[in-house]
Amino acid sequence: xxxxxxxxxxxxxxxxxxxxxxxxxxxxxxxxxxxxxxxxxxxxxxxxxxxxxxxxxxxxxxxxxxxxxxxxxxxxxxxxxxxxxxxxxxxxxxxxxxxxxxxxxxxxxxxxxxxxxxxxxxxxxxxxxxxxxxxxxxxxxxxxxxxxxxxxxxxxxxxxxxxxxxxxxxxxxxxxxxxxxxxxxxxxxxxxxxxxxxxxxxxxxxxxxxxxxxxxxxxxxxxxxxxxxxxxxxxxxxxxxxxxxxxxxxxxxxxxxxxxxxxxxxxxxxxxxxxxxxxxxxxxxxxxxxxxxxxxxxxxxxxxxxxxxxxxxxxxxxxxxxxxxxxxxxxxxxxxxxxxxxxxxxxxxxxxxxxxxxxxxxxxxxxxxxxxxxxxxxxxxxxxxxxxxxxxxxxxxxxxxxxxxxxxxxxx
Numbered sequence: 001x002x003x004x005x006x007x008x009x010x011x012x013x014x015x016x017x018x019x020x021x022x023x024x025x026x027x028x029x030x031x032x033x034x035x036x037x038x039x040x041x042x043x044x045x046x047x048x049x050x051x052x053x054x055x056x057x058x059x060x061x062x063x064x065x066x067x068x069x070x071x072x073x074x075x076x077x078x079x080x081x082x083x084x085x086x087x088x089x090x091x092x093x094x095x096x097x098x099x100x101x102x103x104x105x106x107x108x109x110x111x112x113x114x115x116x117x118x119x120x121x122x123x124x125x126x127x128x129x130x131x132x133x134x135x136x137x138x139x140x141x142x143x144x145x146x147x148x149x150x151x152x153x154x155x156x157x158x159x160x161x162x163x164x165x166x167x168x169x170x171x172x173x174x175x176x177x178x179x180x181x182x183x184x185x186x187x188x189x190x191x192x193x194x195x196x197x198x199x200x201x202x203x204x205x206x207x208x209x210x211x212x213x214x215x216x217x218x219x220x221x222x223x224x225x226x227x228x229x230x231x232x233x234x235x236x237x238x239x240x241x242x243x244x245x246x247x248x249x250x251x252x253x254x255x256x257x258x259x260x261x262x263x264x265x266x267x268x269x270x271x272x273x274x275x276x277x278x279x280x281x282x283x284x285x286x287x288x289x290x291x292x293x294x295x296x297x298x299x300x301x302x303x304x305x306x307x308x309x310x311x312x313x314x315x316x317x318x319x320x321x322x323x324x325x326x327x328x329x330x331x332x333x334x335x336x337x338x339x340x341x342x343x344x345x346x347x348x349x350x351x352x353x354x355x356x357x358x359x360x361x362x363x364x365x366x367x368x369x370x371x372x373x374x375x376x377x378x379x380x381x382x383x384x385x386x387x388x389x390x391x392x393x394x395x396x397x398x399x400x401x402x403x404x405x406x407x408x409x410x411x412x
Contacts (some may be wrong), residue, residue, distance in 0.1 A: 173204065240276050254293060
């Protein structure tokens with residue numbers, strides 16, 4: 001474990017600006033180059049796969065990672081570029097959209113809002129993202145505008161007229177969640193207008209906004225945006241998956257929001273090859289807390305097509321959660337661990353004591369059931385901690401997890 005001072009300095013390094021181009025791949029990295037080419041081929045064949053989209057800031061983080069590791073396939077690289085095994089790893093019963101979002105879009109507001117829970121709606125402000133995550137579980141929604149980057153947003157006055165009318169017709173809706181895509185790809189003036197309209201509805205008591213901007217484009221967290229959050233009391237939810245994403249440039253606006261009393265949370269998925277170790281999650285939690293961000297939820301990956309290489313076997317998810325509970329402070333170990341499903345969010349307590357079939361689990365919630373297709377044990381190879389946290393930690397004690405201790409022998 002490196003010293004806190006050394007690790008804080010490493011968060012603020014100056015990074016190279018050259019992109020990872022085809023010429024950057026050496027002979028040993030041919031599988032990674034081929035994986036990028038395969039992505040482009042599958043998209044040309046009509047598969048619902050997001051195109052590569054790596055923001056300049058994140059590209060610099062990846063370049064620094066490649067320099068540190070001496071090769072490709074580190075955790076941040078795996079966020080933005082496809083693993084070679086992504087195109088060869090499959091499990092039964094994979095689907096296009098596990099949570100069936102389209103079934104909860106009201107007539108006339110398709111691709112605009114999702115009303116799954118009585119007291120809140122998800123407002124898809126745009127389908128455009130700041131960058132594309134390889135493990136994305138909503139490529140059919142996030143990628144809707146990617147055939148035409150000029151497709152616009154859902155912030156026009158006539159769309160907001162329909163949303164506000166819907167809110168007035170459903171006064172039990174107390175919260176509006178601004179999501180997408182990423183709201184930070186929208187013009188700030190249009191975002192301000194939308195928030196003003198939404199918060200003027202008497203039954204709406206709170207708004208929150210979800211974004212990957214701290215990791216992908218921290219320069220988008222401008223003072224004007226911060227004033228919007230502060231003035232309208234909007235809760236900010238970031239989606240940081242790894243502590244190294246929260247470098248000095250990301251820290252500056254987050255600390256500014258902390259000083260102004262803005263409530264901030266982190267919600268993220270547990271992804272193999274990116275953060276599938278309790279040490280990574282604890283370091284992420286400590287880094288978030290330092291910046292005023294509360295750890296909210298850790299999600300189990302959805303069983304969708306082309307994502308098996310990113311999923312963690314359910315028992316190992318719970319092993320990781322238990323390790324955080326055993327070794328983490330109460331404010332960290334109380335983070336919610338859950339799975340989003342067609343019947344709503346479920347937790348470990350909702351698993352029935354019998355299986356539906358090989359590597360299948362039944363979740364039951366409020367009288368409704370859903371079957372979750374797990375990945376086989378032999379596919380879930382834990383990522384070495386030395387690779388996940390190659391630059392060390394500022395807070396987490398990695399001696400708690402010798403490499404031999406944390407692996408398959410602990411997971412059923």
